[in-house]
Amino acid sequence: MRVALVSMYTTHHEETGATRRLRRTAELLAERDHEVTVLCAKWWDGEVVEFKQDGVTYHRVTDAPAVGGFASRVPFALREVSPDVIQVASYPPWHVTAVRTAARFLRTPVVADWWTRDDRGGSRAYRRAAKSPNAVLVPSEMVRTQVRELGAAVDSTHLVPEPINMDLVRSADADERADVVYARDLDEHANVESFLLALAELRDKDWSAVVIGDGPERSTAEQTARDLRIDDRVEFLGELSANEAVPIMKGAHVFAQTATVEPFATNLLWALACGCVSIVEYQARSSAHELVEGRERGSLVTSPQELADEIVAARRYDHETVDDDFARYDFRRVIEQYESVYETERDDYGFF
Template sequence: MRIAVVFRDPPPQSERAGAARLRRLAAALDDRGHEVRIYCLPWWETSGRRIDIDGLEHEGVTFEHPALYYSRLPGLLVRYGPDLVVASADPPGAVLSAWLGARLARVPLFVDWYGDEPDVSGSEWVGPASSLPTRVVTPSEHQRTRVREYGASEANTTVVPGGIDFPTITATDPGERVDVAFAARLDDDSNLEDLLLALAELREAGEWTATVVGDGPERAAFETQARDLRLDDRIEFVGDCPREERIAVYRGAHTFVQTARRQTFARELLWALACGCVGVVEFQSDSSAHELVERRDRGMRVTDPDALDGAISESWTFGFRDVDTTFQGFDHAAVTGQYVELFREAGVGAR
């Protein structure tokens, strides 16, 4: 199968989680034997329009003014003759160009709309970009609702969750045992203060310990708050860590607490749950994290920050695990399989 991926700013030009997700999907489809070509704005210094980057063919749509990307893209798609077009939602104008190219080529258009695309909501093209594609794929019901507010329908939207590398979990040894783990970029949206206040209420509840993974502009303030609450001997701030070190922390932790105010998809929570943690999620109106613990025995949701300490204490009554095989369905290979099934439903002979 020949697949065109419309991706104006792919990695390494974009470091968004949504960009990494679409790049991973393109690579996974290429690994399955499909012919994949990414249509982007070129940033390489070679004279050729096409270049292989980490095993994927990239074609620069224009080396001239970036605005020409939108007008030249449809013709290039038709010339390529794809069986399917997959597009990033960033920017919405490129989705319309991809839609025109797909329509002229008489093939389906799928749009991966992660939710971290910059300035999407302010675009004049956001309505048709959400309503015209054959299918809009989001990582959570929370983001699906947002896309429907832009103009998409229930029929042309679906959820395919973010993925994890489950074999890496089982291949990584658990770290030192701790009672609570937390991971996020340490900014105001991380809302770590709610966890610190909850742990302060549990100061007399045994000799518990906690690990905070992540760095950011509010780290020093959070460390100061931990000292002021007399928790600095219980909580270790380990900074940003590579994936294997995060897995080791999660496999050694009993409970993972999620308090972030904004999360299109709670990736670290998913990794922690797969590593056996009991998940405690503080519900936030602009976060999808609660979706990962709903209807799960080893997960709980709280709507009141004052109830967070009680939920953490209750989570410690669950048995300890350092892996949870029920999350194998979130492995990257399984997630790619969900995309392939959607392609088949649209009449594309995918494998």
């Protein structure tokens, strides 16, 4: 199948949840022998129109990110690629409507991949973007609700979560350096202080913890650990690959999730698959609770004190290193969900 993924931004322009999801989807589709082209602003050197990396062809629409220029030129790029199905990122929202207009002439279905509502997009543009595609893919029920509130039809939204590699989870050795783990980009939504405050409540207990992740709030978090006098028991490891993080999660007993914004809690999913007892601090703009609700080895809290209490209570569970209940999130199964939506939309579009 020829698949065009339309996104002005890629991970080469900015590292966000949306651009990382785009890259993973493109590379997984390419591994399944689909012909994958990402239509984007140019990020490579030289004058070539296309650049291939990891089996994915990146096709220049504009020389640099420019919302108006990209929207006006993407129809011509789509005509060159001539895809069987088009997937477009939800930001900038104006591009969704531009792609949909072009797709009518190409007689090609459009699927929008909706990570979250970016504050840089306008409300009216997002409402139009939610209504215009043939289908909308969302990573969580929380995001599905948001898209439906913007006007997307109930039967046009499809839940497609973020994937993990269960082969890695099963094969990795356990690194027992820490009892408790926190893992996330350390940005303004990380809320690491709740995690550290909970640990400070347990000074009289025997524990060690690690924080995996990097970002603009890392120095503030490290200072908070010093102020709470727990810096000798909390190790900040910086950004780690999955190959590096999974052994630490398998060796730990508890994973704590406290971020205030999370369209899909990918690191929490990895930890659950690694057998961690996972504790989620409920946040109105986070979908993390969806992964632990109803699970024996998971719980919801609303404060650092409750988080501390649940860390202690986690001792009642045996240590585990693999939970096969989460095999349904393996990348092979998730990419099949993308393929299923593409095939359904293509068949339905061809019928009409």
